[in-house]
Amino acid sequence: MKKFAFTLLLMLFVLVLPEHGQAAAANNKIFLDGKELTAGQSAPVENVGGSVMVPLRMISENLGYKVDWDQPSKTVTIAQQLTTVKLVVDQTAASVDDKTVILTNAPINRNGTTLVPIRFISEQFGLTVSWDNTQKIVTLITPETGGSNTGSGSGSADGGSTVVVPPAEPAKDLTMVNGISFNENRLTIAMEGNAVPKVSKVSGPDRIVIDLENATFSDLFGSGQVLDPNLNGSLAVTGYPDVTAVRYSLYSTSPYTVRFVIDTTSSKNYSVEVSGDTSRLVVVDLNAVTTDNPSTQPGNNGRKLVVLDAGHGAKDSGAVGVTGKYEKNFNLAIVLKTAELLKKENNVDVVLTRSDDTFLELKDRAAIANNLNADLFISVHANSSSSSAASGTETYYQRESSKALANVMQKYLVQSTGLSNRGVRYGNFHVIRETKMPAVLLEAGYLSNKGDESVLFKDDVQNKIAEGIVSGIKEYLGLK
Ligand SMILES: [Zn+2]
Incomplete structure (x- = not known):
């Protein structure tokens, strides 16, 4: 059985080897838990209709999942312990443990390389994915329990074909942060989901901290704002005397927490408004009267x-x-x-x-x-x-x-x-x-x-x- 799987894997590697050199996609980078995956350097990563598509090879080589390829039916099977995902090239219908699901974008074939939607796959196995469209960076984060699997397979006798990632709790019902802006002395956060902002004022240095629990950045966020491989970034703020910077990060993965920080020049009062149901806007408004100490307001x-x-x-x-x-x-x-x-x-x-x-x-x-x-x-x-x-x-x-x-x-x-x-x-x-x-x-x-x-x-x-x-x-x- 092992030998059979190894043979399949070899076939897969032959199938997905890029045929036209590295030039076209040389800018794409893929990071797993903050470390760059060198194997992804030559592979084309595409953003197809908002879905980040990555070479199937990346799934097997870097995430350590077991990948099988059936040429006649163009079916990809990805397995990790108890979860099995099947996808078919050019078909939006896929299956997870024999349950049919419909993908936003079907797997595609590019010059012999099969590209699969990384968000869909990673979510089935409990990973979080972000796509920074400006820097062409895919960022994958494994849950705490699975964080040590980068480069897995290297110590395996049969080339990694049977290495699996330990089971992880899939992230459920995460609120997706889609974008932010700072205008008119107001920070506006656009998101999809039910996360409720926790806002607090911190001193030394003065800043306002906004935490969204059970939330992460969506692909869309990465296309509008800069996110570094560790899912940190900042927003350029000019022309506001009270605010020096707006920073953001995936602050925690247990639980998933997106943190925004407004760096202020002094202790600033603020008001918070949340509008919308599941497509929400959170507005943190600094257009309030400043006092040194809220208790003396x-x-x-x-x-x-x-x-x-x-x-x-x-x-x-x-x-x-x-x-x-x-x-x-x-x-x-x-x-x-x-x-x-x-x-x-x-x-x-x-x-x-x-x-x-x-x-x-x-x-x-x-x-x-x-x-x-x-x-x-x-x-x-x-x-x-x-x-x-x-x-x-x-x-x-x-x-x-x-x-x-x-x-x-x-x-x-x-x-x-x-x-x-x-x-x-x-x-x-x-x-x-x-x-x-x-x-x-x-x-x-x-x-x-x-x-x-x-x-x-x-x-x-x-x-x-x-x-x-x-x-x-x-x-x-x-x-x-
Ligand atoms: Zn008068």
């Missing part, structure tokens, strides 16, 4: 976080009063005074969208509150009208969930300005529409009205307004 430890927004700023003066006073300065004065008072409160943290005469886009104001997951958003303004007679205090809400806050704030605001009560109103303003927490926009009075303007720029009135805002916040939040 505003709003933590049961404290309420209030974002105060002084309307307008810098080139955007807001309304201009009848005596030439600018709304932006009134807004800032109120917000600074309110913040001073709120800092004395034990249960409230306060964040200002601006604390000096700077310009901010409306979306950035809303984003500050949303990124911080603030509990309240209060935007301070003063109004203007073409009618100089228009006078009084208003509070605006946009979403129904903000109406209760508007009612409370208006009550205190009217008391502190002493101006007429123009009531709580609906207003479709960006900052109270795009924020995700109860949000109001205060119009303390009309700068186009001489009386209102005079009142609003008095220091003692501004102090009262700040006190009124604090009272409203505390009542709404139920704080003593």
Whole structure:
């Protein structure tokens, strides 16, 4: 029997010897557990419709599986202990232990060499395969128990025809990582499968680590990104001051774990979103406010976080009063005074969208509150009208969930300005529409009205307004 198998193997070698020298496929390299398989140097490795096809000879010589070839039926039989795989050239129907399976791509014949789909075969025997299309590298990884079989057969008396790889647990239901990108300060990972990302922040040096358990890189990943023979690689990141590099690797094979590392210049906060069912996108977003220590992040430890927004700023003066006073300065004065008072409160943290005469886009104001997951958003303004007679205090809400806050704030605001009560109103303003927490926009009075303007720029009135805002916040939040 041994002699018969040896004869078959000899026939096989004759069949698969390349006929046209080494030039055409000289760039292809095959690595098994990080070691290059020299026997594969002269063999053509092809990527056919997304399937990496390798010479049958590689299977027998390097993986040590028993390979038989039946010329009349063009059938390849590959066996390793209890598993037997049969494939037929140009047929997508194959069998594994007498069960029929359909291949994505059939084995093919190239100038007398039979090429077989390496992923399919390796998976039947518990190996993992990756294909780096840029570098034309096939990477095979044997399970931990089978890792010492590189070059097996060399010590065998009959030329390796009966050497087998020890049994291994086939990798089941692995999530395949298909690609990554880093854009807009976000790392996006595309994958097929159910792996759930575990994300953590690590210091010394600062980095964000994303682990996908029960996952590995697909052939597709290797065609889009560089993977070295040990399944490590990195993504070029330029133009992002907070991020120096994005690295990735097959971190473990027990269990299979793909690890991504975002190297950051400082401790960065992030958010994680997973979308899709089995074709998933994982987005790790670094567009969050940076703090040195997450435990000191505003709003933590049961404290309420209030974002105060002084309307307008810098080139955007807001309304201009009848005596030439600018709304932006009134807004800032109120917000600074309110913040001073709120800092004395034990249960409230306060964040200002601006604390000096700077310009901010409306979306950035809303984003500050949303990124911080603030509990309240209060935007301070003063109004203007073409009618100089228009006078009084208003509070605006946009979403129904903000109406209760508007009612409370208006009550205190009217008391502190002493101006007429123009009531709580609906207003479709960006900052109270795009924020995700109860949000109001205060119009303390009309700068186009001489009386209102005079009142609003008095220091003692501004102090009262700040006190009124604090009272409203505390009542709404139920704080003593
Ligand atoms: Zn305004």
